[in-house]
Amino acid sequence: MPNISIKDVAVYAKVSKSTVSRVVSQKGYVSDSSRIAVMQAIEELGYSPNTLARSLVSNQSKTIGICVPFLNTPFFASMMEGIESEADRNDYDVFIYHTKDSIEQEKRAIEKLIARRVDGIIIIPVDTKGRQIKKAIGSTPCVYLIRQPSELQSINMVSVDDYMGSRNALEVLIHKGHRKIGMIRGVDVYSTMRDRWRACEDVCNQYGIDLDLRYVKTSELNFKSAHLAAKELLADYKEFSAIYSLHYWGCAGLIKEARDRGIQIPRDISLSSFEAFDDWNTIMPMSITSNRYPSVEMGQSAVKLLHQIIQSDSNISTSSVLLHPSFQEGKSVVEFKD
Amino acid sequence: MPNISIKDVAVYAKVSKSTVSRVVSQKGYVSDSSRIAVMQAIEELGYSPNTLARSLVSNQSKTIGICVPFLNTPFFASMMEGIESEADRNDYDVFIYHTKDSIEQEKRAIEKLIARRVDGIIIIPVDTKGRQIKKAIGSTPCVYLIRQPSELQSINMVSVDDYMGSRNALEVLIHKGHRKIGMIRGVDVYSTMRDRWRACEDVCNQYGIDLDLRYVKTSELNFKSAHLAAKELLADYKEFSAIYSLHYWGCAGLIKEARDRGIQIPRDISLSSFEAFDDWNTIMPMSITSNRYPSVEMGQSAVKLLHQIIQSDSNISTSSVLLHPSFQEGKSVVEFKD
């Protein structure tokens, strides 16, 4: 109940505050006798050092903040796993912030985190241009995760090679002989979605496949919208032999809709997808051929990079990490047969 | 770069620190002229109030800590959604801690949170007895989520009526005429699992059904273990017409294993499950008859309760919230036919 401070311990142990401070932070010389007295006092009084005060004087809080657009999607959850474990390893505590896919919330989150004097911020940017973020973030070390805001140049990034990943996921279908391929893509506001789509255009060009836009549906990055797109797409499902979903939600929507319509994968139609995540298997009963974001590793890399920046303390040089998606052969794709 | 403090603002605006403090915290009277000068100085200097220092003097940090055994499971992710949104509404920032299902980690997490002087803690206890937790938590307000540690009596709890939920989920099968029912249950260390299992015994008793333990498999609460249990259970799948999984992982394991074996749900076997979560639909393509934890609401309730405790400041009375699972009719259960 009574807040025990370093002073109380000092009095109890009959030494000065400095001495207590020395044994707690393990710096400087302390005689064994005093050390024992202090440790006993700490035990007796149930003293717990006040990190707030400590941060105030040391000018570093050993905390980092994470801004994530959604909390309840498996992908971000998996990434949080990587972030938390790596943060723990480097002795940071983590503030979590749900930006709710809103630029306003994001700005507010950054402001609050800075007011709390976090040592650094990891952000999956909602603000696609990055103007609001830049204004709010000041000189606090920051690592951008997944997407690069278009107006921000020399920044620290951890991202995945979306272009190559998308190519691979699509080529799987082509290599199996599919020529007519339906697609679900994401809205173009994010660089990730643009890159993935560009890969589709390039691949089709390269293989001489005609990209029929009637069978390319666009959706927002949530289940509802993707499910709707899947509905529309599957209405014409006789027109193509395979589907490539450029994102996770499309895949989920497709599987659900296919089931409801009695369309069997892969018997009636093949399916390849992008942006699954490490633990996808554990929640998705179907084995889907997909190109996966290394979600846990992404979180870890972001923290490692951030830590490095905080340490070096020089905001001059920036560095980026480009990770590679891992291709997973599933059972959702079969050879094309007429 | 240079850390701007209230003092800098004061000098710049040619007023005293107190005046700056007054306009920032919007307390006390300030003349319009000074207010304008201060606001301008703040803008000019890019001043951001230091929450650390503020917390130090006000003796409350407006932060809460969450200790959760796993981060990468959809259920907890969904719960985090509720926690974060409600915390935000009450102006708390949240520290997240991954206890990794380890009592040691849990203890350490609590200690770190207390050192950070969080105003309260929400914990999904790993320590089933609660001795470690009790020792570490001291007098910090705390809300226990989901499970009640066996040795802790008058505590603040948010839990779900596992017994009734389990009854309902099982009775669905019985009402459809199923008499031979395979089961996957969870290890007995958690009160939730005990309650759910007790419900099974009672229901079988009541309906005169013989609970054949050969077809009841026990698993840990993770995918791997549950998948193994599913494998074993489905080896005998001709022996029963329906399966009831007492937890989410069992359900996931069953669906996966059924698919791999070519067993169709519900054609070959009916399936009912407990402990899905609000957004289950968005990631699970199959429509499963299940009794769901109100995951988002649970998170919200926990924060509300915690906030209330912090406010009232009296650790004397404790209160509990008992939520009810919501039954969802799916397409995984059909009438029994011989």
Next chain:
DNA sequence: CTGTTAGCGCGTTCAT
């Protein structure tokens, strides 16, 4: 309405 003073809990000189 405003400035001065004191103190929150701690680390860090600097003497001793």
Next chain:
DNA sequence: ATGAACGCGCTAACAG
């Protein structure tokens, strides 16, 4: 090896 004094950035109490 240890203690006294100062300051981190801020709020609260008081005086004016």
